[in-house]
Amino acid sequence: MVLVIAEKNDAAKQIARLLSESGRPENDKVYDTPVYRFRRGGDDWVAVGLRGHILAPDFPRELHYADGEGWFAVDEDGEVLAADVPDTLPRPPFDGGLKKDGTPKKPRKPYLPDGIDIKGWKVPSLPYLVWAPVEKKPAEKGIIRALKNLAKKADEVVIATDFDREGELIGSDALSQVRMVNPDVPVTRARYSAYTKAEIDHAFDNLVELDQDLADAGESRQYIDLIWGAALTRYLTMARYGGFGNVRSAGRVQTPTLALVVERERERQAFVPEDYWVIQGMGEKDGEEFRISHAKGRFWKAEEAEEAFAAVKGATEGTVCAVTRKSRTSKPPAPFNTTSLQAAAAAEGLAPGRTMRLAESLYMDGLISYPRVDNTVYPSSLDLAATAKALRKVPAYAPVVDQILSGGPVKATRGKQETTDHPPIYPTAPADPDKLEPAAWKLYNLVARRFLATLMGPAVIEGTKVEIDVAGQPFLASGDVLKTKGYRAIYPYGLKKDEQLPAMAEGDAVAVRDVACEAKQTEPPARYSQGRLIQEMERRGLGTKSTRASIIDRLFQVKYLKNNPVEPSQLGMAIIDALDRFAPTITTPEMTSTLEDDMTRVSEGATSEAAVVDRSRALLAGMMDDLIEHTDDLGEAIADAVTADARVGACPKCGKDLVLKNSAKTRSRFIGCMGWPDCDVTYPVPGRNTDKIEPLEEPCPECGAPRLKVWPFRSKPYEQCVNPVCPTNREPDVVVGTCPVCAEAGRHGDLVAHKSEKTGKRFIRCTNYDECGVSYPLPQRGKLSATGETCPHCGAPVVEVETDRGPWRICVNMDCPGKEKRGKGAPRGRARTARKRS
DNA sequence: GCAAGGTC
Numbered sequence: 001m002v003l004v005i006a007e008k009n010d011a012a013k014q015i016a017r018l019l020s021e022s023g024r025p026e027n028d029k030v031y032d033t034p035v036y037r038f039r040r041g042g043d044d045w046v047a048v049g050l051r052g053h054i055l056a057p058d059f060p061r062e063l064h065y066a067d068g069e070g071w072f073a074v075d076e077d078g079e080v081l082a083a084d085v086p087d088t089l090p091r092p093p094f095d096g097g098l099k100k101d102g103t104p105k106k107p108r109k110p111y112l113p114d115g116i117d118i119k120g121w122k123v124p125s126l127p128y129l130v131w132a133p134v135e136k137k138p139a140e141k142g143i144i145r146a147l148k149n150l151a152k153k154a155d156e157v158v159i160a161t162d163f164d165r166e167g168e169l170i171g172s173d174a175l176s177q178v179r180m181v182n183p184d185v186p187v188t189r190a191r192y193s194a195y196t197k198a199e200i201d202h203a204f205d206n207l208v209e210l211d212q213d214l215a216d217a218g219e220s221r222q223y224i225d226l227i228w229g230a231a232l233t234r235y236l237t238m239a240r241y242g243g244f245g246n247v248r249s250a251g252r253v254q255t256p257t258l259a260l261v262v263e264r265e266r267e268r269q270a271f272v273p274e275d276y277w278v279i280q281g282m283g284e285k286d287g288e289e290f291r292i293s294h295a296k297g298r299f300w301k302a303e304e305a306e307e308a309f310a311a312v313k314g315a316t317e318g319t320v321c322a323v324t325r326k327s328r329t330s331k332p333p334a335p336f337n338t339t340s341l342q343a344a345a346a347a348e349g350l351a352p353g354r355t356m357r358l359a360e361s362l363y364m365d366g367l368i369s370y371p372r373v374d375n376t377v378y379p380s381s382l383d384l385a386a387t388a389k390a391l392r393k394v395p396a397y398a399p400v401v402d403q404i405l406s407g408g409p410v411k412a413t414r415g416k417q418e419t420t421d422h423p424p425i426y427p428t429a430p431a432d433p434d435k436l437e438p439a440a441w442k443l444y445n446l447v448a449r450r451f452l453a454t455l456m457g458p459a460v461i462e463g464t465k466v467e468i469d470v471a472g473q474p475f476l477a478s479g480d481v482l483k484t485k486g487y488r489a490i491y492p493y494g495l496k497k498d499e500q501l502p503a504m505a506e507g508d509a510v511a512v513r514d515v516a517c518e519a520k521q522t523e524p525p526a527r528y529s530q531g532r533l534i535q536e537m538e539r540r541g542l543g544t545k546s547t548r549a550s551i552i553d554r555l556f557q558v559k560y561l562k563n564n565p566v567e568p569s570q571l572g573m574a575i576i577d578a579l580d581r582f583a584p585t586i587t588t589p590e591m592t593s594t595l596e597d598d599m600t601r602v603s604e605g606a607t608s609e610a611a612v613v614d615r616s617r618a619l620l621a622g623m624m625d626d627l628i629e630h631t632d633d634l635g636e637a638i639a640d641a642v643t644a645d646a647r648v649g650a651c652p653k654c655g656k657d658l659v660l661k662n663s664a665k666t667r668s669r670f671i672g673c674m675g676w677p678d679c680d681v682t683y684p685v686p687g688r689n690t691d692k693i694e695p696l697e698e699p700c701p702e703c704g705a706p707r708l709k710v711w712p713f714r715s716k717p718y719e720q721c722v723n724p725v726c727p728t729n730r731e732p733d734v735v736v737g738t739c740p741v742c743a744e745a746g747r748h749g750d751l752v753a754h755k756s757e758k759t760g761k762r763f764i765r766c767t768n769y770d771e772c773g774v775s776y777p778l779p780q781r782g783k784l785s786a787t788g789e790t791c792p793h794c795g796a797p798v799v800e801v802e803t804d805r806g807p808w809r810i811c812v813n814m815d816c817p818g819k820e821k822r823g824k825g826a827p828r829g830r831a832r833t834a835r836k837r838s
Numbered sequence: 839g840c841a842a843g844g845t846c
Binding site (some may be wrong): 007008009010049050051052053054056057059129131140161162166167169170188218221222224225226227229230231232233234237244245246247249250251252253254360367372483543547550551552570767 | 839840841842843844845846
């Protein structure tokens with residue numbers, strides 16, 4: 001049996017289909033892993049797909065020094081006896097030494113000194129972590145099990161993973177697993193770069209050997225990424241530990257990406273706005289209005305602007321002195337690859353991470369092609385006309401599809417990047433908008449329209465420029481009209497609205513009004529949108545098509561970034577400052593380019609994986625020394641930044657910072673004073689726990705407490721003072737019913753919902769409270785109104801509360817027999833739902 | 839509790 005190992009299930013399926021003589025391989029499963037069996041050249045074949053990397057590098061659980069190979073040999077006093085790396089590089093402590101014959105001793109003791117444990121995240125262990133050995137551990141146990149099962153029975157193995165560096169590594173890792181159960185089986189490598197019969201046949205007729213140097217190059221990347229990432233992440237996290245869930249990460253790609261955003265923010269902060277003036281007004285001809293602006297555009301001197309404005313102030317008429325028309329064409333766009341899809345989707349409000357998750361599910365549903373590609377040129381094997389024709393089933397596309405199919409042979413645009421790994425992203429089947437969730441449809445629609453647009457002609461836009469003399473001053477009006485729709489008939493994304501001008505000719509008089517001189521200021525460079533950031537990462541060689549979106553997500557998750565367009569937090573800026581000072585290598589894209597060079601040399605056999613990794617460890621070791629020396633400084637800077645990010649304002653009582661805190665007990669957030677325990681000021685956070693909030697600059701004019709802007713999920717934001725007893729938070733009292741106790745006693749008492757001036761809490765109390773003692777608690781959130789109804793179970797009033805999910809009617813009596821038992825003693829959360837189910 | 843790279 002011949003075993004074919006592909007990188008992913010989909011590839012295995014394709015390869016099996018193309019290699020099998022029948023064209024229809026048999027679908028089978030080994031344990032839970034799908035495999036494809038077929039006949040070829042009189043042999044039984046089986047193809048299995050991996051799931052990318054099946055092994056993951058990690059530090060050993062028990063860290064002993066296995067042998068001294070490639071490492072340092074040191075005597076009892078720590079003197080270096082022998083080393084594989086140059087003297088100029090920093091050295092780790094080492095336990096081992098040399099035997100008399102010069103070979104390294106097997107250490108008897110663990111590598112780490114007493115009290116040092118790299119399993120725990122402690123700063124003193126970091127110099128050891130930098131030099132710790134790395135192991136490859138199984139990451140995809142199910143796949144490995146299936147692979148070994150098949151390998152046992154294999155007479156021949158063909159590695160058919162993707163034709164790139166990571167593919168070679170994935171294949172090499174798979175081979176290591178094969179060898180464990182079948183050490184002598186012959187192994188070859190198939191190299192293909194398209195799933196076409198010709199390409200796959202050619203690859204399997206010309207099998208080569210696995211390129212171990214190339215795989216080693218990939219593995220050195222894995223090791224360096226892990227070692228730097230783990231050491232720096234642990235350092236930053238532990239320099240001032242912020243408690244569970246407060247990991248401060250760093251890495252070869254994420255840190256330079258964060259640095260890009262921080263750099264832009266610093267440019268914005270350093271930006272000095274310049275004053276300028278514009279003179280604008282409205283023109284009118286034949287009842288149609290249009291905007292006119294002074295031909296000079298921006299006046300940089302106030303006097304010049306004033307002079308020009310003095311001439312035209314109050315003008316009511318102008319004369320057309322020239323009309324020029326210029327047509328320009330807008331070419332249809334190139335086919336989508338991952339980056340251009342992410343950028344286009346980001347402009348439509350889908351963040352890259354979300355785009356990739358949606359794309360993955362559309363791909364799995366068979367609606368779009370493989371979403372991780374660099375290629376922007378459709379392969380000749382793709383039947384463009386047939387693909388377009390299939391989209392005719394989507395009513396909105398039908399007219400354009402007909403137009404494309406009736407216009408002679410179908411031709412497509414080509415992008416600049418041409419690779420043959422996968423086709424550009426295109427729709428593989430028509431979709432039904434009613435069967436997809438709105439965001440998935442939005443993305444599908446974008447992909448489908450883009451595909452159709454790439455098959456269409458250019459759009460022609462006619463631009464009109466009209467020069468108008470107003471009281472001796474030159475003014476301009478301009479208009480853009482889409483003359484020939486071309487691809488714009490199906491692809492409206494980013495299209496500017498037509499600005500139609502009325503018909504005008506030289507010498508015409510036009511009415512002019514509302515001419516005004518406006519003072520403006522130049523704007524700082526804009527923040528990155530997520531789409532722009534992705535493109536910038538690609539430009540600088542940071543990350544890959546498959547990782548960029550998730551790396552940005554990670555930066556948001558660790559709270560280095562916030563908002564869209566992307567803004568760094570104080571923490572994000574502090575992290576970059578700290579690393580820039582002591583570990584600058586990690587903050588620039590150069591680490592990636594150096595690594596690329598090193599990997600090229602490893603793949604060419606000019607150097608070894610161990611040498612490259614050790615050099616990198618040595619570089620890190622030096623930086624780690626500097627970092628550790630300044631741990632207190634850095635810890636403080638990070639803690640200050642975290643406080644600044646959490647700050648919502650100043651304490652009206654003691655003047656110290658009021659910050660957002662998380663209560664460990666109630667698992668909810670509140671606002672507390674940094675002066676605690678000397679100052680006891682706390683406030684609840686308005687809105688729900690999950691609502692996005694942002695502090696406002698100005699404190700409350702009534703009570704001096706901070707004010708917040710709150711964005712409730714899927715509804716309009718509002719601004720509110722955090723002090724519940726502030727006059728601005730007062731609510732009118734609402735009479736919700738009559739008191740049943742007073743009624744029985746022959747009195748009249750009104751039950752009134754009102755807000756305590758002390759605690760700010762809302763509750764119901766009888767107007768005769770002193771006599772009857774009747775009060776009820778109330779929900780604290782949502783607008784309250786009386787219903788006039790009483791509860792059928794207990795006679796207490798029923799109120800209506802307006803919540804996010806609409807109005808809700810409740811009996812205000814907590815002990816009402818008609819209510820399910822809640823409160824103390826009643827199970828909560830999951831336990832409660834579980835009980836309900838059972 | 840670490841990275842980045844594959845893929846689900």
